[in-house]
Amino acid sequence: MRWMRSGFLVLLGALSSCALIREDSAPKPMIAPERIDLATDIRLARDGWPPARWWTRYDDAQLNTLIERGLADSPGVRVARERVEQARADVRRARAATQFKAAAFTRVYRQWSDADGRVGPFSITDPVPGLDDGGYNSGARDGTVSSAGIAGSYVFDLWGLQRSAVDATIGAQNAQLAEAAAVELEIATTVAQTYFSLQTTLRKIALLERTRDILAESVAAMKARKERGLITQTVVAKANEQLLQTEQLLSLAHTQVIGLREVLRALVGAGADDFAAIQAVPLPQPQPQLPATLSYALLSHRPDLVVLRWYVQSSFDQIDAARAAFYPSFDIKALLGFNAIRIDDVLHINSRQFRLVPGLTLPLFDGGQLNANLRKARTASNTLIEQYNQAVLNAVRDVAVAATQMQGMEEQARLEQEKYLQVRQGADDAQAHRDRGLVSRVAALEAQIPLLSEEAQLADTQGKRLAAEISLIKALGGGYDLPDSPHGDSAGQRGRR
Structure with a gap:
């Protein structure tokens, strides 16, 4: 029980010295x-x-x-x-x-140790093969270690x-x-705003076209009267200027329609050939x-x-x-599998392994x-x-x-x-x-x-x-x-x- 009391005191000390907010x-x-x-x-x-x-x-x-x-x-x-x-x-x-996580694993690797028991660089803490599993070579022993199993872990979100x-x-x-x-x-x-701007412009184009037609007929009538000496060229020029201004407005309006149409086409993601013409309403x-x-x-x-x-x-x-x-974090890791020197013995009952490792992580000094x-x-x-x-x-x-x-x-x-x-x-x-x-x-x-x-x-x-x-x-x-x-x-x- 002494070790349990000691562990409890260590835990209390760690908790009291953990990082502070x-x-x-x-x-x-x-x-x-x-x-x-x-x-x-x-x-x-x-x-x-x-x-x-x-x-x-x-x-x-x-x-x-x-x-x-x-x-x-x-x-x-x-x-x-x-x-x-x-x-x-x-x-x-x-x-x-x-969630709980689990993964299946399998591995095969070589390991060796010399006559003094020092393990080679490719080894981990697994059994070293005996005489029948690799033999001797100037006092060295080597062999093939095979492992297979399932490892899992879970973190408690306390x-x-x-x-x-x-x-x-x-x-x-x-x-x-x-x-x-x-x-x-x-x-x-x-x-919607672009569409109604387009419709407004189409309406104005229709009205400008009617105005242009009236002005064209008026200019033609004035030219006929001027030829008869009833009015001066100045009056005809003024009417013709008004006609030209109307045609300029029409040209500008048609350009606006094209621009608004292209804005609509981009907004709806349409191609150049799959966008229907907008009818005036x-x-x-x-x-x-x-x-x-x-x-x-x-x-x-x-x-x-x-x-x-x-x-x-x-x-x-x-x-x-x-x-x-x-605050401290608690987790638990588990492993169930087999480990053997020879591949033939991997699934043997004597090669089975089971590990259950609970863990506690407590932040103490983290540099802020x-x-x-x-x-x-x-x-x-x-x-x-x-x-x-x-x-x-x-x-x-x-x-x-x-x-x-x-x-x-x-x-x-x-x-x-x-x-x-x-x-x-x-x-x-x-x-x-x-x-x-x-x-x-x-x-x-x-x-x-x-x-x-x-x-x-x-x-x-x-x-x-x-x-x-x-x-x-x-x-x-x-x-x-x-x-x-x-x-x-x-x-x-x-x-x-």
Whole structure:
């Protein structure tokens, strides 16, 4: 019993002299909920979060096809999904480290010893062959040693080091899942905004072509009048200059269409010969929505915030793992096999071996490495918390800016509509005079030019409203909703470690 008491005293002494935690500090505070809301003067007529497939509200088959193709074939989405698979592999690897491990082995090697019993360089502590297993050569003995069996080991996770490591990889995996959702949101919103910019440009091209046709007919009529001496060349040149300016605008618009088409093709991952032509369709009316309040709901609707929340949660688990490394680790190793001088005797019952080796590892003096690891984990966690807090403020700012722009665009659209109605009244009067024979056909057509210009301005305003609405949808998370909070509760409320 004396040796047991001595061993117990040695263990107590080791425990009392193990490495101490000196490099830890309190975590940084998370952002307060009252800072996750909008000013009271930012409101829209319709309340609510955007739905998951928000783009279907526009009832545009071309847009639906483009977004769905982008979400399926875009290289950016594929890269994000590959990262998710990598994160899942990391989780499986971390979980594998907590399991019992066993491996079968077999080996055959030569060993020798001289007459004085000194073992050669290729030997290990195994029996030396006798006279019948290698013979003598100037007093030396040699032979072939064969071994086979199964070796296994298991580490007892008493302090949660391995469990925390697994939780950290799970947090990183969930962050990658949210990152994939953020990439999908970026693709969907960029495709929608580019598509509506393209449709706006196509609408403006149609209006410019009508304007060009009217100006061409007007210039031809003026040239005929000039030949009769009714007007001067200066008047004809001015009308011709307006025609040339319109043709320049048309050329620029066609170039924009090509550029926007190529942007769409790159976004959806299409080749040069497998991208259908975009047909012009009427622009839909925007239907902007803004929740009555943001608060913590915004944290679960923005995938970029969820990414950071999971990384913060993962950093807490990494801190736990760094702290657990200060405590003793227990493991047990076992071996069951056979060892023999001659290959024929490997499977003989007398050659069997069994070993059971429990082990204890206790950090005593590590030169400050454990404290440095803990300090690094705590600093990284605090950095992530500060990044998360800033990201939340930026998210609230994004919603506020997008909602304010949407409010401003709706007011601008109202004013543009009033202006359009005024200009249309003049065009209608000119047509009525034409119907009664009071003005010429060319004069009635020329009265349509300001109206066409206002229609182009209305289309441009409507396109900007749609872009602002999509920016608001993106700022609100684009229909994303976190199904489960980190470890069952908010990452902002957990992990004060």
